[in-house]
Amino acid sequence: MVVGAGLAGLRTAEELRTRGYAGRISLIGAEARPPYDRPPLSKKVLTEVDPPDPSLRADFAALDVDFRPGREVASLGELGDWDRLVLATGALPVRLPGPGPQRVLRTHDDALALREVLKPGMRLAIIGAGWIGAELATAAVGHGCEVAVVEAGVTPVAGAVSPAIGAHMARWYEEAGIDLRVETPVESVEAGGLALRGGDWVAADEIVTAVGVRPAVGWLAGADGLVLENGVAVDGGLRASLPGVFAVGDCAAFWSSRFGRRLRFEHWDVALHAPEVVAANVLGGDEVYDPVPYFWSEQFGRMVQYVGYHGDAAELVWRGDPAQDPKWAACWLSADVPPRLLAILTVGRPRDLIQGRQLIASGAGIDVQRLADPEVAVAAGVRGDGSPRSK
Ligand SMILES: Cc1cc2nc3c(=O)[nH]c(=O)nc-3n(C[C@H](O)[C@H](O)[C@H](O)COP(=O)(O)OP(=O)(O)OC[C@H]3O[C@@H](n4cnc5c(N)ncnc54)[C@H](O)[C@@H]3O)c2cc1C
Structure with missing residues (x-):
C-alpha cells in the first residue's frame, strides 16, 4: 500500500x-x-498562454x-x-499568522487560481525570496504585475545556499523592477497587505506565502x-x-x-x-539510496542548477565573476587537504553542473586554482589532472 x-x-x-x-x-x-x-506549476503553468497539462x-x-x-x-x-x-x-x-487571505503555491489548483489573478497592474506581495518565490516573481513580472518580495533573510536563498550567492541574485530582482525587501520579517498577513515587524506596511491586492514547506x-x-x-x-x-x-x-x-x-x-x-x-x-532487496542530490530553478530568464550538499563546506570558490558575467558557478569545497568538491551551483553553465556531479560522486582531490578558472573544464579541476585547458 x-x-x-x-x-x-x-x-x-x-x-x-x-x-x-x-x-x-x-x-x-x-x-x-x-x-x-x-x-x-511555478513556471509554464503560470507563464504560457495555453498552460501545459502537468x-x-x-x-x-x-x-x-x-x-x-x-x-x-x-x-x-x-x-x-x-x-x-x-x-x-x-x-x-507553511502559512504565516494573520487574518488576511494568503495564497500558497503547491497544488495544480493553487497554480490555476494564481494564474487567473496575475494581471497587469495587480499589486502582488510575495513573502519569501526562495526558489518558488523567485519563480513566481518572474512569472508575475511577465504578466505586468507590480511585485514586492518580502524576505526575512539577509539576501534571497541566504539559508538554502549562502548570502554571498544570494547577494548576486538580489540584483536579478532589482533588474526585473521588483521591490525586494530583505531582512524584513512579516508580522502578520492582513486584508489588503502585510504588516511588517517594526510597523511598516506593504499594500497588496494579492499575497502569496512562499516561505518553505x-x-x-x-x-x-x-x-x-x-x-x-x-x-x-x-x-x-x-x-x-x-x-x-x-x-x-x-x-x-x-x-x-x-x-x-x-x-x-x-x-x-x-x-x-x-x-x-x-x-x-x-520486494526484499537490500539497496541503498545515497545520491548526489540535484535540483534546478528557472528564474529571471536564468537556469540555476545545484548539485551536492554543502553542509560541511570550508570554502566557496567562484568560476567567473557573478557581478560581470551572465554565466557563472560557485563551488563549495571541503576542509580536506587536498579539498574535495562538495557542491556546485551553476547559472547558465550546465556542463559545469554535469561534470561537478561526477566530481562530487568520485570524491577526488581538487586543484583549487584550476577549478576557479572558468576557462578550464570542471572535470579538469581534479588534482594531478594534466588535461589541456578547455571550455
Ligand atoms: C511549485 C513547485 C515548483 C517546484 N519546482 C521544482 C524545481 O524546479 N526543481 C526541483 O528539483 N523541484 C521542484 N519542486 C519540488 C518537487 O516538485 C517535489 O520535490 C516533489 O513534488 C516531491 O514529490 P513527492 O511525491 O514526494 O511529494 P508531493 O508532490 O507533495 O506528493 C505528495 C502527495 O501526497 C498527498 N498526501 C499528503 N498527505 C496525505 C495523507 N495524509 N493522505 C493521503 N495523501 C496525502 C498530497 O496531497 C500529495 O498529492 C517544486 C515544487 C513545487 C510545489
Missing part, C-alpha cells in the same frame, strides 16, 4: 511493477486529481493499481491490512514506534522504524553515508529516483 499519490508515490507503484511484483497495489492520495508534476499520465488500468484519489488518511489505523506500507505524502507549505507527517504523529525526525526517519534503504514501513520523496529523512547525516530533500530528482530503491527493498 502506498499513501501519497504525487511523483514519489506513483513512481513507487510503477517501479514495483517494473521489478515484476504481481500482487495488489493500492495508491491513496488526498488530492482529487491523478498524480501530476509540480515543477511546471499530469504524469498514469495508466492505472495498465499498471493494475487500485488508485484511490480524494482520500486524506488521518492515521495508520485507518489503512486496514497491508503487507508493506510506503509513505509518500510529500510536504505542505514542512514534511506532511502530522497524520503520523500518533503512530507508536514510528520515528519522526524532520519527516519520517528512514535508513539508507528508506526503511522506517516500524517493520514493513518505508518512506520516500519530500516526506522522508534518509540516512546518507556520503554526507554522514540524515538528510531530507524537496527535490524532484529525489522523488523520481528514490522509488527505485524503495521498490527493490519492499
Whole structure:
C-alpha cells in the first residue's frame, strides 16, 4: 500500500511493477486529481498562454493499481491490512499568522487560481525570496504585475545556499523592477497587505506565502514506534522504524553515508529516483539510496542548477565573476587537504553542473586554482589532472 499519490508515490507503484511484483497495489492520495508534476506549476503553468497539462499520465488500468484519489488518511489505523506500507505524502507549505487571505503555491489548483489573478497592474506581495518565490516573481513580472518580495533573510536563498550567492541574485530582482525587501520579517498577513515587524506596511491586492514547506507527517504523529525526525526517519534503504514501513520523496529523512547525516530533500530528482530503491527493498532487496542530490530553478530568464550538499563546506570558490558575467558557478569545497568538491551551483553553465556531479560522486582531490578558472573544464579541476585547458 502506498499513501501519497504525487511523483514519489506513483513512481513507487510503477517501479514495483517494473521489478515484476504481481500482487495488489493500492495508491491513496488526498488530492482529487491523478498524480501530476509540480515543477511546471511555478513556471509554464503560470507563464504560457495555453498552460501545459502537468499530469504524469498514469495508466492505472495498465499498471493494475487500485488508485484511490480524494482520500486524506488521518492515521495508520485507518489503512486496514497491508503487507508493506510506503509513505509518500510529500510536504505542505507553511502559512504565516494573520487574518488576511494568503495564497500558497503547491497544488495544480493553487497554480490555476494564481494564474487567473496575475494581471497587469495587480499589486502582488510575495513573502519569501526562495526558489518558488523567485519563480513566481518572474512569472508575475511577465504578466505586468507590480511585485514586492518580502524576505526575512539577509539576501534571497541566504539559508538554502549562502548570502554571498544570494547577494548576486538580489540584483536579478532589482533588474526585473521588483521591490525586494530583505531582512524584513512579516508580522502578520492582513486584508489588503502585510504588516511588517517594526510597523511598516506593504499594500497588496494579492499575497502569496512562499516561505518553505514542512514534511506532511502530522497524520503520523500518533503512530507508536514510528520515528519522526524532520519527516519520517528512514535508513539508507528508506526503511522506517516500524517493520514493513518505508518512506520516500519530500516526506522522508534518509540516512546518507556520503554526507554522514540524515538528510531530507524537496527535490524532484529525489522523488523520481528514490522509488527505485524503495521498490527493490519492499520486494526484499537490500539497496541503498545515497545520491548526489540535484535540483534546478528557472528564474529571471536564468537556469540555476545545484548539485551536492554543502553542509560541511570550508570554502566557496567562484568560476567567473557573478557581478560581470551572465554565466557563472560557485563551488563549495571541503576542509580536506587536498579539498574535495562538495557542491556546485551553476547559472547558465550546465556542463559545469554535469561534470561537478561526477566530481562530487568520485570524491577526488581538487586543484583549487584550476577549478576557479572558468576557462578550464570542471572535470579538469581534479588534482594531478594534466588535461589541456578547455571550455
Ligand atoms: C511549485 C513547485 C515548483 C517546484 N519546482 C521544482 C524545481 O524546479 N526543481 C526541483 O528539483 N523541484 C521542484 N519542486 C519540488 C518537487 O516538485 C517535489 O520535490 C516533489 O513534488 C516531491 O514529490 P513527492 O511525491 O514526494 O511529494 P508531493 O508532490 O507533495 O506528493 C505528495 C502527495 O501526497 C498527498 N498526501 C499528503 N498527505 C496525505 C495523507 N495524509 N493522505 C493521503 N495523501 C496525502 C498530497 O496531497 C500529495 O498529492 C517544486 C515544487 C513545487 C510545489
